[in-house]
Amino acid sequence: VPDFGMWERGSKYNNGSTELHSSSVGLAKAALEAISGFRLFGNQGCSWSVIFVDLDAHNRNRQTLCSLLPRDSRSHNTDSALLPCISYPAFAVDDDALYSQTLDKIVRKLKGKYGFKCFLWDGYRTANEDKNCRHYKPAEMKLFDGIECEFPLFFIYMMIDGVFRGNPAQVKEFQELLEAVIFQSFEGHAVIPKYYYVPADFVEAEQKNHGSQKRFPSNSGRDGMLFLWGQALYNIAKLLVDGLIRPKDIDPIHRYVPRQDQRNVSMRYSNQGPIENDVVIHVALIAESQRLKVFLNTQTPQQVEPIQIWPQKELVKAYCFLAINKKLGLSGRPEGPVGCIGTCKINNIYRILGKPIVCYPIVFDLSDFYLSQDVMLLIDDIKNALQFIKQYWKMPGRPLFLTLIREDNIKGSRFNPILDMLAAFKKGNIGGVKVHVDRLQVEQNKEYHNSFEELELPKHSKVKRQTSTPNASDLEQQPEISTEEWLLKSTFEILQKFNDCDCLASQAQLASILLRKDYDLERIYRRAGMRISLLYCVVFTMSIVRLAASLLTKLVDSLAPSITSILVHGKQVTLGLFGHEEIVISNPLSPGVIKDIIYSMCSPHGEREAVLQQELVIHIGWIISNNPELFSGMLKIRVGWIVQAMKHELKIRAGDMPPKDIYQMSPSAVKQLLLDVLQPQQTGRSWLNRRQIDGSLNRTPLGFYDRVWQILERTRNGIMLGGKHLPQLLMVVSNMLERNPELEFQEAVDLHRLVKDAFAGFQKDHSRLDRSEKENNMEAFYNTPALGKRNTSSYLSKAVMIQLLQGEVKPSKDDPCSVS
Incomplete structure (x- = not known):
């Protein structure tokens, strides 16, 4: 369930929106593990006083947590809220490698001299934060870069973690850091400040050179109000470090069990996964x-x-x-x-x-x-x-x-x-x-x-034999009408044909034509509901089955969990047809809401598309859970575009023959086609086909979005994107700027113009080598390899350098090259 997270701000941008947080999921998972099987009245209780936890839901929590980590949410690359989740007290992660990866990311990005930042660009209690506004304005986050408050509290978490995991070096490192930032009260007691902040007078200097300015503690402890969270953890950490208590004293149900001791203790309440066994x-x-x-x-x-x-x-x-x-x-x-x-x-x-x-x-x-x-x-x-x-x-x-x-x-x-x-x-x-x-x-x-024993036995349906299906001749009926022809006829003629026709497949086609004419669905169903239902149940022609399912507005089971599986892997989902309006799904939704979205976006443009997209969502949810690498480079899973990629793949396979109809394929064949399309860089495909498939899938090269950011930092007027383009182009632009720090774009980067200039160079060389006339067809250019002799990268690089050199060259102070 999306929530506002530990810091109660939701999205990193503090705009009032909620997100799915791995810190929240992890704490819920740990709580369920700890309470599973708990007897409320001890030995004096009975079956109705025992806490039962849904084990399948619990495993979904585990999978969700492992999919989200090492991120905290879609907008939080990492967050200190993960420390109490992966370490004391929750110990919610049972994968040592994932724990180490998450912890390393937290320490690397958030650790400071005075404590840990909650997350990057956190404006809480900073000098630049507007105290009168509940939410931030767009792009206001940039004001907090480098001046985020640092919380000593998380040094204490790292000390406790070091004790549990038997890492004295970690304990010593963070104990020394903590001692430098605590102060004494008037009574001589150690006081843990809530946070350290950068005063307004030092903000500009700190943002220019991170870590250069002194920070000051909050008033916690000085105004008589202690930061109790930090004080309590400090007392626990001191007792552990001084050997006055042992880890099991604060972990009585063995949430954390060292690997060498796992076989010697009950694993019932532990965070650890099952010991390798040979279950039959x-x-x-x-x-x-x-x-x-x-x-x-x-x-x-x-x-x-x-x-x-x-x-x-x-x-x-x-x-x-x-x-x-x-x-x-x-x-x-x-x-x-x-x-x-x-x-x-x-x-x-x-x-x-x-x-x-x-x-x-x-x-x-x-x-x-x-x-x-x-x-x-x-x-x-x-x-x-x-x-x-x-x-x-x-x-x-x-x-x-x-x-x-x-x-x-x-x-x-x-x-x-x-x-x-x-x-x-x-x-x-x-x-x-x-x-x-x-x-x-x-x-x-x-x-x-x-x-x-106390439950009322519900009335249930025992396993019954299904009724026999009709003869094969009835199942394999093909439509007897032409959709294009009957679209031109009047509603009265269509209804008359519908009533007189005995072919179930034709009746389904006629019903879909009536819907296109905005005929009332209720009236169609009153006249033909039983016939369409019968058609849906008995016809094996998948195209007609899909059409009937769409007319009956069927909804597949587990659609909402499949979308959630995609979202927890850091992706967004868009539903809608290729070339038409799409709706972006960023948070889990109920099945009813998803059904309304699919049928409202798909049915007006193609009746069968609504149920085909449901199939694909189910398949994508399973694939991304088992083979997430197939979706690398894709931030949005655009289902309509994936359908387009699959149709294009069928055209490639058919060659000069008519391609297969994707709506006529069985669901298992559709799933296999999807897997084939998702395979990156399949051997045997031309470069043109690779680019067409990757373009339809919205797949980008490794590090693409980081390179876009680098270009924006060196481009005053941003990037103009129009017409056809190659994702590879931005990688080329980034490489050029990286190798030539003295250059920058004086105008907006017009990608369409760069592609046209690169294509012009390609045409010139191609016509000279082949002694042929220049052609405006770009197919040969798109079919050229990215690397090698006379590749697309070389032409794009040349176009980029020409545009860079046409602008003003500004020498960099750090440039080692100079002319005297």
Whole structure:
């Protein structure tokens, strides 16, 4: 949940906006770990007085924290608020490398002689801050550069961290720094100032030469008001350093456990991840029907009685009764899905009102969105779920993964992939995860670890066999009408054709035409709602399925979590069609809001685009969590532009033949195409195609944005950007300015003009070598390699140098070159 952070200012720019802060997420994660399994009434309590923590939500917190770090938020590159998060008291990070990277960044960027800055360009209590304004004006942050207040408090955190981690050098270093900035009260007690600031008279000199001016302490301690946070931590640090208390005295539940001691203590409340173990997942195969049971030699739901098999959504209903307390105003657990760990937890067997219950994972839930019908996606989801369980299983006992085989899973081309997956189960290894296939009764006599005797048993739907699908001839219907032709006809004629037509695919096309004519959706649905719903359920032609799904305004499950996964990796998401208006998403949103955005931005320009973009958001959320390097150089994930890149890739593959229709491809094929497009610098692609794909993806070279900043520092009137351009150009400009410190642009940098000048030089050389006439087609220029003989960089460099030399050259005082 985006919040205002520890300093209650939200965004770094203090403009009233909230952000997702890793310091906030980390403290919440640590609190949940510490309270998990806590018995409110000790040995005198029972099952209803135990705190249960949603393990899947907790693991999402861990993934979110690890994705955000070493940053604190989108606008905070680093922040001292991370110190109590990654160290005492939270110890929220269980990855030593990530801890070291985060701590090093904090010390490197924020440490000063008097303490640590809260964050760079922090205006709190500085001389330049306007005390009468709640929020800052745009660009006001620059006024605080170099004069941020420094807080001795964080020296104390570093001392405590050094004691916990057995680093006496760190303790000594920060103890000496702290002793230089504390002062004595009239009674002779050590007083920790809240902060040190630069007086107004010294601000200009300090900004010219950082660290050159003396800072003065705040009035804390001098005005009779102590900074209690700092005083309390100072007392703890002194007791630790002097050996009067031990680390475990202030960490009674072992939030921090040294690596050498991890095997000797209970890890229940520790921040540490699971010790490497060889977990084997118990897999029980459940067939939907008796026919499948005989064919696959598995069990049916009836054969495992008295154990009942529930889908996870029924367990969600049961969980809604947890934590209800009318006196405290607690309404119970929200209706969120239970993830893989929750459905596998403690052998997956619950006892509710005396009845044993098992749940199959969320990947087997039947959704009304068509992704659940793609068997290749189902198999991928199963493998990913098993990998997730293996990685994050921390409890005793063997996890149980209930696998449901439905009739539809083995029809037609779906049979062989499912058979291969079952064969891998039998071999005991699937995707590198060890599994053991056995009947469910083997687990029946084991202890029921989760007892909810007090819960009211919700009415639930048992696993039922799906109705048979129509004949293949009905499924493969193609539209009998031409969309372009019927767009010209009247609404009355379209409605008449709609009622007379027996082809479901044609009816879907006619419904979409009516929508384009601003016909009332409610009237269409009253006339055709059942037909479109039937079409959506039975037709296997993906283009028509997507059209029907869009007409029914379907929403895919887990859309909001997928967008959150993208955001926590420091990216923004834009929804909308290529070439049309887009909406930027910077903070997590609810599913309803996302649905409104997608359908309002996409449907007016292409009915199928709304559901295709939902597919891509789901795939991107999974890819960025597992392969974030594929999105390096991309600050915004522009979904509409990614669709354009995928369409362009299909054109490249087709050559002279008509390209495939992306809307006709299966969801698993769309996912694979997305992965192919995201692969940087694929061999075999021409330079023109590479640039077209990278341009559509908004992918920039390494260090691109730092170079833009360097150019802006040396360019009085900024950068003009119009027409076509190469991202590489700004890298060339930056290199030229770096090598020639005596030069600067006197006018705005017009990138369009620089590209035109470079292209003119390319044309001149090309026509002279080939003895041909100059052509205005820039395709050959864009298809030229960036490096090598007669490359684009050389032409761009020449254009940059000509423009630089046409301006006034200002010698630099630091320039070692001179003429006497």
